[in-house]
Amino acid sequence: MVNSVQFPLRIEAVVIDLDGTLLHTAPDLAEAANRMLADLGMPPVPEETLKSYIGNGVAQLIKRTLTGEMYGEPDSELFARAKPIYEKNYDEVVSLYSRPFPGVVEGLQALKAAGYHLACITNKAARFTLPLLKDTGLHDYFELILSGDTLPKMKPDPLPLLHAAEFFGVAIDRMLLIGDSQNDAQAARAAGCHVFCVPYGYNHGQDVNNLDLDAVVDNLVAASKLICKA
Numbered sequence: 001m002v003n004s005v006q007f008p009l010r011i012e013a014v015v016i017d018l019d020g021t022l023l024h025t026a027p028d029l030a031e032a033a034n035r036m037l038a039d040l041g042m043p044p045v046p047e048e049t050l051k052s053y054i055g056n057g058v059a060q061l062i063k064r065t066l067t068g069e070m071y072g073e074p075d076s077e078l079f080a081r082a083k084p085i086y087e088k089n090y091d092e093v094v095s096l097y098s099r100p101f102p103g104v105v106e107g108l109q110a111l112k113a114a115g116y117h118l119a120c121i122t123n124k125a126a127r128f129t130l131p132l133l134k135d136t137g138l139h140d141y142f143e144l145i146l147s148g149d150t151l152p153k154m155k156p157d158p159l160p161l162l163h164a165a166e167f168f169g170v171a172i173d174r175m176l177l178i179g180d181s182q183n184d185a186q187a188a189r190a191a192g193c194h195v196f197c198v199p200y201g202y203n204h205g206q207d208v209n210n211l212d213l214d215a216v217v218d219n220l221v222a223a224s225k226l227i228c229k230a
Ligand SMILES: O=C(O)COP(=O)(O)O
Pocket: 017, 018, 019, 020, 054, 055, 056, 057, 058, 121, 122, 123, 124, 125, 148, 155
């Protein structure tokens, strides 16, 4: 559901989600999950299934992979054994296949040239976020990078967004989040900032048009055309 706001939005800071928005990471996440399952002597999961598990951080991704349920709780001993195995495997394949989505580099260039403050806000753990952004050439676009374990809370909690607005010294209603999932929409609404979603990401298999957003945009270039420097 897109509510009625006046475009172009007057914006000073743009904060952008990583998985499913900046980078197509599902192949590497699926590769790490299936290597973990193989190490545990368990059958693999299809990439499409794994894609529906992405968005709530690494612990949730592992639990969903082990149980086959969105909010299942695996045996605690199995989870304790599986987590380091997953992390070792994801360290090895973190940027094997991951690539920027179409329009991401051009969009970041346009946003940077327009003078917006730029941050990346992701639920991915920092040990994976930083090498991935460096390996894909996106790291230096951002003045601030908040990972899932940088602060005490991750999206859909508003804390990372409120932290970014304070870091940039901008009013929360002069900040825009561009994401791909309900975690982004909910975090933005709770924080009070604007939010666009792209349709090509990972929203647990759900249509982003059903989310409470200010716009659904084809890509980051289209997003840059709906805002102006406040
Ligand atoms: O759940 C994750 O690890 C990543 O999620 P995000 O980059 O879409 O916030």
